[in-house]
Amino acid sequence: MTQEQPIRGVLAPVVTPFSKDLTPDPQRFLAHCRWLLAQGSGLAVFGTNSEANSLSLDERLALLEFLLDAGIDPARMMPGTGSCALTDAVQLTARATRAGCAGVLMLPPFYYKGVAEEGLFRFFSETVERVGDARLRIYLYHIPPVAMVGISPGLVERLLARYPGVIAGMKDSSGDWSNTRTMLDNFAGSGFDVFVGSESFLLANMQSGGAGCISATANVNPAAIDRLFRNWQDADAGDQQQRLDAVRGAVERAPLLPALKAVLARYRNDPAWATVRPPLVELNAAQGQALHQRLDALGFAMPGLNDG
Amino acid sequence: MTQEQPIRGVLAPVVTPFSKDLTPDPQRFLAHCRWLLAQGSGLAVFGTNSEANSLSLDERLALLEFLLDAGIDPARMMPGTGSCALTDAVQLTARATRAGCAGVLMLPPFYYKGVAEEGLFRFFSETVERVGDARLRIYLYHIPPVAMVGISPGLVERLLARYPGVIAGMKDSSGDWSNTRTMLDNFAGSGFDVFVGSESFLLANMQSGGAGCISATANVNPAAIDRLFRNWQDADAGDQQQRLDAVRGAVERAPLLPALKAVLARYRNDPAWATVRPPLVELNAAQGQALHQRLDALGFAMPGLNDG
Numbered sequence: 001m002t003q004e005q006p007i008r009g010v011l012a013p014v015v016t017p018f019s020k021d022l023t024p025d026p027q028r029f030l031a032h033c034r035w036l037l038a039q040g041s042g043l044a045v046f047g048t049n050s051e052a053n054s055l056s057l058d059e060r061l062a063l064l065e066f067l068l069d070a071g072i073d074p075a076r077m078m079p080g081t082g083s084c085a086l087t088d089a090v091q092l093t094a095r096a097t098r099a100g101c102a103g104v105l106m107l108p109p110f111y112y113k114g115v116a117e118e119g120l121f122r123f124f125s126e127t128v129e130r131v132g133d134a135r136l137r138i139y140l141y142h143i144p145p146v147a148m149v150g151i152s153p154g155l156v157e158r159l160l161a162r163y164p165g166v167i168a169g170m171k172d173s174s175g176d177w178s179n180t181r182t183m184l185d186n187f188a189g190s191g192f193d194v195f196v197g198s199e200s201f202l203l204a205n206m207q208s209g210g211a212g213c214i215s216a217t218a219n220v221n222p223a224a225i226d227r228l229f230r231n232w233q234d235a236d237a238g239d240q241q242q243r244l245d246a247v248r249g250a251v252e253r254a255p256l257l258p259a260l261k262a263v264l265a266r267y268r269n270d271p272a273w274a275t276v277r278p279p280l281v282e283l284n285a286a287q288g289q290a291l292h293q294r295l296d297a298l299g300f301a302m303p304g305l306n307d308g
Numbered sequence: 309m310t311q312e313q314p315i316r317g318v319l320a321p322v323v324t325p326f327s328k329d330l331t332p333d334p335q336r337f338l339a340h341c342r343w344l345l346a347q348g349s350g351l352a353v354f355g356t357n358s359e360a361n362s363l364s365l366d367e368r369l370a371l372l373e374f375l376l377d378a379g380i381d382p383a384r385m386m387p388g389t390g391s392c393a394l395t396d397a398v399q400l401t402a403r404a405t406r407a408g409c410a411g412v413l414m415l416p417p418f419y420y421k422g423v424a425e426e427g428l429f430r431f432f433s434e435t436v437e438r439v440g441d442a443r444l445r446i447y448l449y450h451i452p453p454v455a456m457v458g459i460s461p462g463l464v465e466r467l468l469a470r471y472p473g474v475i476a477g478m479k480d481s482s483g484d485w486s487n488t489r490t491m492l493d494n495f496a497g498s499g500f501d502v503f504v505g506s507e508s509f510l511l512a513n514m515q516s517g518g519a520g521c522i523s524a525t526a527n528v529n530p531a532a533i534d535r536l537f538r539n540w541q542d543a544d545a546g547d548q549q550q551r552l553d554a555v556r557g558a559v560e561r562a563p564l565l566p567a568l569k570a571v572l573a574r575y576r577n578d579p580a581w582a583t584v585r586p587p588l589v590e591l592n593a594a595q596g597q598a599l600h601q602r603l604d605a606l607g608f609a610m611p612g613l614n615d616g
Binding site for chain 1: 330356361362363364365367392393394395396399416417418419420421423424426427428430431434453454455456457585586587588589
């Protein structure tokens with residue numbers, strides 16, 4: 001057997017649409033996934049901007065099954081499977097791995113704060129052992145501003161030493177380039193793929209041996225982000241990066257996840273897309289209007305929406 | 309029908325025993341619950357020190373059923389039912405309420421940080437509406453050092469105005485007496501029961517119109533804490549408080565939850581009790597020895613363990 005190529009490039013933490021009664025809407029979810037794939041983006045379903053932790057385990061499993069049954073290519077998927085509960089993490093990771101997903105993106109357990117590195121090591125180690133599948137590829141998810149529990153270089157080192165090949169990379173959403181740089185310098189040489197958590201760092205990451213980005217804004221601007229990923233060595237890469245930054249800046253001046261859904265609602269002409277689950281709150285009218293004006297001023301568009 | 313008396317006094321966030329394979333151990337759990345009840349403590353199962361968020365929803369539901377089937381009185385129970393996912397919170401809250409539990413102790417959804425009060429209001433509001441049971445009594449769980457998402461006086465005020473009677477009280481684990489004082493001053497007069505999250509504040513809480521405490525250390529020192537609750541107006545209340553503080557201080561010089569389990573393992577002569585789930589880590593030998601020496605120096609004992 002040949003070794004599968006690891007997943008690289010641009011992935012969207014796919015936003016999860018809800019019906020009015022706040023149940024996940026699989027048809028809209030599938031349409032959005034198809035559009036993202038057509039635009040060159042992979043599918044990091046069940047991420048922070050997917051409201052994954054606002055979904056029950058059963059809801060996540062059902063959405064995953066729905067995508068697989070609909071023929072979405074698991075080799076383009078990196079589902080989020082981290083959880084506070086080891087048993088939940090194991091169940092979702094095992095299902096994704098058995099389905100042939102390219103990898104899983106794992107938050108550390110995030111309820112207890114200030115936990116020992118040893119405890120985090122055991123959590124990931126137990127997950128690997130219990131899943132017990134040679135196809136498992138874990139990408140560690142470092143997002144201290146939200147999870148408040150991080151993935152330290154020391155933890156990466158221990159896990160890589162114990163599970164080489166299985167520990168496949170990380171997503172760094174620290175927003176701290178010096179941390180990303182440390183991870184690249186220490187681990188990228190041994191095939192550990194570092195994704196940045198925002199396209200703002202995409203060019204820098206590619207210039208430093210990184211693997212791509214997994215970014216919220218890829219839900220609305222995937223083709224342009226993918227273009228920079230593919231052409232980061234071109235002369236206009238800096239200009240491309242600036243245009244990506246302008247769009248991201250326009251979106252994230254509002255609360256990011258509700259803003260993404262507001263953009264989807266507008267460009268799909270489908271107000272239902274704006275729905276979020278508590279504890280998040282949708283944008284109010286003024287926030288939405290200001291967001292759309294900022295994007296219009298940049299000539300922002302969402303091409304190919306009919307592909308979905 | 310007469311109105312049930314609300315649950316007051318001392319409750320233990322019941323520690324959850326695990327087998328070697330890290331599955332919850334219902335028999336040891338039941339034995340510990342029976343001992344706690346015999347010592348005068350109510351059962352706040354599925355709290356922070358129960359490793360509740362390290363359990364799947366199904367594991368929590370199964371443990372609850374096991375206790376109910378074994379005849380544990382639901383009127384002495386206040387299960388923790390908060391969750392990041394609305395659907396999980398609703399399912400567990402509905403089950404506990406239907407079973408006749410005295411109330412439920414609800415964490416706010418704790419993954420997203422810096423969420424709007426409106427989003428938290430909607431989370432609790434949706435829970436009340438979806439459970440749709442007049443017997444529901446919600447105790448709000450404020451533990452900002454761990455959850456990082458708190459319950460503000462403004463949120464309590466909105467919820468009380470909308471759901472009087474259902475919003476029954478709170479547990480304040482801020483460790484900040486001025487916050488507890490604010491909650492007591494603002495809300496206790498209208499029948500809102502304030503429990504402190506540590507027996508260190510029990511006397512002060514009772515002197516100020518509070519309802520009791522829900523404290524980790526009640527897992528090992530329930531009778532003495534209950535004695536102060538019942539006799540806080542006695543002349544020796546200050547001395548009692550000091551003795552409680554000494555025991556708590558001896559325990560919490562080690563990591564608190566593993567320390568509680570180490571104490572149970574020792575006094576039950578049952579090493580299996582020391583097991584914790586990742587990301588927590590059991591005490592090492594030196595930590596355990598020092599803990600036991602501190603307790604021995606205080607003449608600490610756990611009477612009546614044969615009751616379980």
